[in-house]
Amino acid sequence: MTMSGNSHSSNPRPVALVALLAERDGNAQILLGRKLRGFGQGKIVLPGGKNEPGESSRQAAVREFFEETGLRVSGPDLQLAARIEFRFSSLPAADMDCMTFIARSAEGQAASSDELEPLWFRIDQLPVDQMWQDSKTWLPQLAAGQRFTARIVLASDNISVQTIDFDPWD
Numbered sequence: 001m002t003m004s005g006n007s008h009s010s011n012p013r014p015v016a017l018v019a020l021l022a023e024r025d026g027n028a029q030i031l032l033g034r035k036l037r038g039f040g041q042g043k044i045v046l047p048g049g050k051n052e053p054g055e056s057s058r059q060a061a062v063r064e065f066f067e068e069t070g071l072r073v074s075g076p077d078l079q080l081a082a083r084i085e086f087r088f089s090s091l092p093a094a095d096m097d098c099m100t101f102i103a104r105s106a107e108g109q110a111a112s113s114d115e116l117e118p119l120w121f122r123i124d125q126l127p128v129d130q131m132w133q134d135s136k137t138w139l140p141q142l143a144a145g146q147r148f149t150a151r152i153v154l155a156s157d158n159i160s161v162q163t164i165d166f167d168p169w170d
């Protein structure tokens with residue numbers, strides 16, 4: 001059992017996320033998506049989801065990204081960019097350890113799934129008002145291609161950020 005910094009017991013779910021960064025219409029853009037069901041329904045998030053048993057984070061990233069967006073990314077080409085620990089002080093079952101990968105290209109046509117409506121945004125116009133509040137503390141760095149580790153503790157409302165520890169990752 002792991003004890004979090006917030007002194008609640010936790011068994012964080014391994015989750016893999018993918019930030020597809022591409023030049024579109026002359027602008028640097030990122031593919032995000034509106035979550036259509038489940039935890040955080042309605043919010044704009046990075047595509048991704050839980051690792052299946054026996055699956056590596058890279059394998060989960062490729063599979064989840066395809067399931068949610070209809071686009072294929074190449075596993076070996078994914079760049080591991082961030083390790084983000086999310087801790088929900090009043091909802092430990094939602095705790096997640098996210099391996100976050102950057103993809104620079106993808107094959108196929110983006111299409112809505114049951115889970116996600118894929119949406120492109122310019123990286124200088126990130127829709128932070130429609131995202132989890134913590135996103136604005138780390139998504140701009142990710143979109144700029146920076147590597148980092150972060151530990152984010154959500155307050156008891158499961159919305160606001162209680163603490164965030166952010167470190168560059170060499």
Ligand SMILES: Nc1[nH]c(=O)nc2c1ncn2[C@H]1C[C@H](O)[C@@H](COP(=O)(O)OP(=O)(O)OP(=O)(O)O)O1
Nearest residue numbers: 037038039040045046047048049050086132134135
């Ligand atoms: N505090 C937070 N900040 C953030 O930016 N994204 C968060 C977040 N908390 C959750 N997410 C996002 C990341 C990811 O896209 C999603 C969690 O992925 P999951 O697929 O595990 O979701 P669900 O619990 O709906 O699982 P399934 O119904 O099994 O797909 O929620």
